[in-house]
Amino acid sequence: MKPNVQAFFDPVTGTVSYVVFDRPGGHAAVVDSVLDYDPKSGRTRTTSADRVIGFVRAQGLTVQWILETHAHADHLSAAPYLRRELGGRIAIGAAITRVQDVFKRIFNLEPEFRADGAQFDHLLHDGEAFRIGELQATAMSVPGHTPACMAYQVGDAVFVGDTLFMPDVGTARCDFPGGDAHALYRSVRRLLSLPPATRLFMCHDYPPEGREPAWECTVADQRARNIHIHDGVSEDAFVEMRTKRDATLEMPTLILPSVQVNIRAGEMPPPEANGVSYLKIPVNAL
Numbered sequence: 001m002k003p004n005v006q007a008f009f010d011p012v013t014g015t016v017s018y019v020v021f022d023r024p025g026g027h028a029a030v031v032d033s034v035l036d037y038d039p040k041s042g043r044t045r046t047t048s049a050d051r052v053i054g055f056v057r058a059q060g061l062t063v064q065w066i067l068e069t070h071a072h073a074d075h076l077s078a079a080p081y082l083r084r085e086l087g088g089r090i091a092i093g094a095a096i097t098r099v100q101d102v103f104k105r106i107f108n109l110e111p112e113f114r115a116d117g118a119q120f121d122h123l124l125h126d127g128e129a130f131r132i133g134e135l136q137a138t139a140m141s142v143p144g145h146t147p148a149c150m151a152y153q154v155g156d157a158v159f160v161g162d163t164l165f166m167p168d169v170g171t172a173r174c175d176f177p178g179g180d181a182h183a184l185y186r187s188v189r190r191l192l193s194l195p196p197a198t199r200l201f202m203c204h205d206y207p208p209e210g211r212e213p214a215w216e217c218t219v220a221d222q223r224a225r226n227i228h229i230h231d232g233v234s235e236d237a238f239v240e241m242r243t244k245r246d247a248t249l250e251m252p253t254l255i256l257p258s259v260q261v262n263i264r265a266g267e268m269p270p271p272e273a274n275g276v277s278y279l280k281i282p283v284n285a286l
């Protein structure tokens with residue numbers, strides 16, 4: 001079963017959003033949408049999401065699912081906007097409750113904020129099967145970058161979220177709250193035990209100098225060439241490399257706004273008495 005996959009690359013955050021669908025005029029899921037956010041002005045825009053909407057409408061697709069691979073720390077999700085425009089149910093891994101619990105404390109969120117995943121329409125568990133029209137899909141728990149990371153397998157395609165990047169870039173960082181390099185190693189080995197021709201779709205690309213952005217490769221490519229975790233790299237060697245490297249990385253530009261919004265399934269915090277929503281900056285907390 002070979003689903004149709006359309007990618008949308010956001011050069012500002014290096015994020016790739018996807019529409020996966022069974023056939024023109026059929027059913028679709030949107031994976032990892034982007035709400036554009038300008039940190040200088042605090043203003044959001046829907047340019048990226050509108051490209052997705054334009055494609056869905058042009059193909060005559062009915063959106064069943066708006067999937068998040070995890071609570072992203074580098075971009076805001078456009079899931080609520082897409083649901084309003086296109087329909088569909090917003091889903092994320094069930095362990096999002098752990099992420100909500102951690103960040104509820106870091107941001108000292110309002111007592112009414114529920115760390116039980118209630119903001120999402122559906123919480124997916126490891127191995128849970130769901131349909132996208134004629135396509136059979138399965139959620140695969142792939143913790144490491146965050147404790148709640150999910151990959152979504154749809155036929156011969158897998159949306160890997162923040163686990164693997166393209167082979168010349170490597171793997172996702174594991175130093176955010178709840179991250180775990182040991183867990184990421186095991187999650188990646190699980191993905192790489194799929195059939196060699198399995199198509200893998202990355203959530204990000206940070207192309208090295210001189211290469212155009214890319215987001216699709218195969219299990220075989222990753223096993224042969226991934227600079228962090230090709231076949232033969234041991235768990236201990238991987239964890240040592242990952243830990244050293246993570247210690248050198250700056251926080252993503254949009255981590256503070258992204259996390260606050262994404263643990264609310266993409267909604268802004270409740271407006272204050274003047275009708276304006278505010279995002280918080282915890283000083284010296286991260």
Ligand SMILES: [Fe+2]
Binds near residue numbers: 162
């Ligand atoms: Fe991420």
